[in-house]
Amino acid sequence: MTNHDHDDHSRKFQADHPEPTTDAARVGLALRELLIEAGHYTVDEEQAVIAEMQGASPDNGARIVARAWTDPAYRERLLENGARAIREVGFELEPYEFTVMENTGQVHNVIVCTLCSCYPRSLLGMSPAWYKSKSYRSRVVREPRKVLAEFGVHLGDAVEVRVHDSTAELRYMVLPQRPAGTDDWSEEKLASLVTRDSLIGAQRNLPVIE
Amino acid sequence: MNAPKFAAGQRVRIADRTPPVHHRVPSYAKGQAGVIERVCGVHGEPEKFIRGDGEPAQRLYRVRIPQAALWKSYAGTEKDKLEIEIFEHWLEPAE
Numbered sequence: 001m002t003n004h005d006h007d008d009h010s011r012k013f014q015a016d017h018p019e020p021t022t023d024a025a026r027v028g029l030a031l032r033e034l035l036i037e038a039g040h041y042t043v044d045e046e047q048a049v050i051a052e053m054q055g056a057s058p059d060n061g062a063r064i065v066a067r068a069w070t071d072p073a074y075r076e077r078l079l080e081n082g083a084r085a086i087r088e089v090g091f092e093l094e095p096y097e098f099t100v101m102e103n104t105g106q107v108h109n110v111i112v113c114t115l116c117s118c119y120p121r122s123l124l125g126m127s128p129a130w131y132k133s134k135s136y137r138s139r140v141v142r143e144p145r146k147v148l149a150e151f152g153v154h155l156g157d158a159v160e161v162r163v164h165d166s167t168a169e170l171r172y173m174v175l176p177q178r179p180a181g182t183d184d185w186s187e188e189k190l191a192s193l194v195t196r197d198s199l200i201g202a203q204r205n206l207p208v209i210e
Numbered sequence: 211m212n213a214p215k216f217a218a219g220q221r222v223r224i225a226d227r228t229p230p231v232h233h234r235v236p237s238y239a240k241g242q243a244g245v246i247e248r249v250c251g252v253h254g255e256p257e258k259f260i261r262g263d264g265e266p267a268q269r270l271y272r273v274r275i276p277q278a279a280l281w282k283s284y285a286g287t288e289k290d291k292l293e294i295e296i297f298e299h300w301l302e303p304a305e
Contacts, residue, residue, distance in 0.1 A: 097251055114236050141238065144277075145286050160289040161277070168234045168295035169253040169270055 015129045056125040061173055062194035064089055066187045068100075069178040075102075078175070086123065093122050093171070101164060102175040103204065108159050109174045110148060110201030112140045113166040120171040124199060131200065141165060151202040174201040179208045214249045214269050215298055221245055222273060223304040224296055232260040239294055243304045244275035247293055255297065269298040 020026055036043060064086055068075040078085040082098035098120065101109035113119065114137050119127035130136050140147045144161045148154075155161060164172050176198040182190060197203040216222055226241030234256045249271055254264020277290040284290070 114238075115234060141292060142281055143285060144290070157287050160291065161286060162290070163277070163292045165236065165239075165292065165294040167236060168256070168297065170250060170272070170295055 017129065053121055053126060056122055058124050058194070058196035058199060059191070060091060061120075061124050061196075061199040062191040063187075064100075064173075065175055065194045065199070066191035068175055069190055070187050075175075082173070091123055093120070096120070096122075096171045097169060098123070099170045099172050100175050101162065101172060101201075103177050103201075105177070106158065106160060107162060108148070108153070108155055108201065108204055109162045109164060110140060110144060111164050111166060111172045111174065112137055114138070114141055115167055118166040118171065120173055123171075123173070124196065128196065128200075148202070148204075151197065153202070153204045155204075173199050176204070176206055179206045181208055212269075214271075216246050216249070216271060216301060216303075218246050218248055221304045222271075222301045224273065225300045225302065229257055231257050233257050235296060235300055236294075238280060239273075239275070239292075239296070242275050242280060244273040247272040247274040250295065253297075255299070271296055271298065271301065273301070 020029060035041060036046070064078065067089065068078050074085065074088075077088070078100050079102055082100040083093050083096070085100075086093055086098055101111075103109055112131075117127060117132040117137070119131060121127065136147065141163055144163050145155055148161070166172055176194065178190070179193060182193070193206045193208065195203055195206065198206055221243060222245070223243045224235065224239050224241065228237075228240075249269070251270060252267045253270050255266065255268045256264070258264050272293055273296045275292045275294070276288070277286055277292055278284045278288055280292055
């Protein structure tokens with residue numbers, strides 16, 4: 001959370017979640033305390049898992065996207081078997097089948113989990129609060145173009161929208177389009193253009209910032 | 211594990227049922243017809259997994275459904291799609 005080598009704060013912060021007010025939320029908290037009290041896991045173990053999750057970030061996805069942009073053979077392997085191609089770069093994503101969907105001039109992909117909030121946390125870190133909201137989850141399947149427009153993604157009729165509902169064992173990432181005018185850019189510099197939202201499909205055009 | 215029952219490109223219909231246990235098929239997809247987009251791996255059956263035993267494991271597929279078929283007065287193009295993961299025991303061949 002304190003990694004300040006960039007100026008894009010939209011990646012790092014999200015709105016507060018409300019205090020638990022429902023019975024289900026209180027039961028969740030009570031269950032956690034009981035599990036710890038009964039010795040099923042320790043607070044230290046819980047902290048270690050949280051630290052591991054916080055170690056993951058959209059920067060990981062950005063690295064993979066930049067490699068796919070600069071290495072056509074890698075791009076093919078990534079689209080063919082995402083988990084295997086991501087392991088090549090050193091990320092371990094078991095037990096999920098990691099799947100990468102490529103945006104093109106004709107296709108825009110957007111990811112949702114309507115049943116809960118499945119998200120490739122082990123690679124990209126915690127999901128944004130809006131991704132977990134009932135509004136996004138219920139609306140983006142039904143009126144994706146309208147929801148995308150609210151994110152600033154205005155799609156013409158020539159572009160096909162593909163909504164991917166992450167309902168079971170797969171985890172998804174969008175491979176955004178490489179911006180024009182970046183032909184001679186290094187992989188590292190290209191990675192700096194990739195945003196979290198573009199990896200979910202809530203952003204389409206990546207601004208070129210020199 | 212048995213060979214996949216369905217192949218990519220095959221038309222299928224998602225069962226319209228609501229077992230009284232946790233399951234991973236959202237209501238909007240129940241009873242809908244689509245095309246197998248790809249055959250995925252084999253995973254614990256969610257209805258049994260939730261009770262501590264996912265066996266026998268089930269083949270998973272991605273099913274592609276036209277948005278216009280899913281929603282009344284869909285505001286988009288005929289080309290727009292929804293793609294969703296469905297386990298084999300929820301699928302049957304469709305015309």
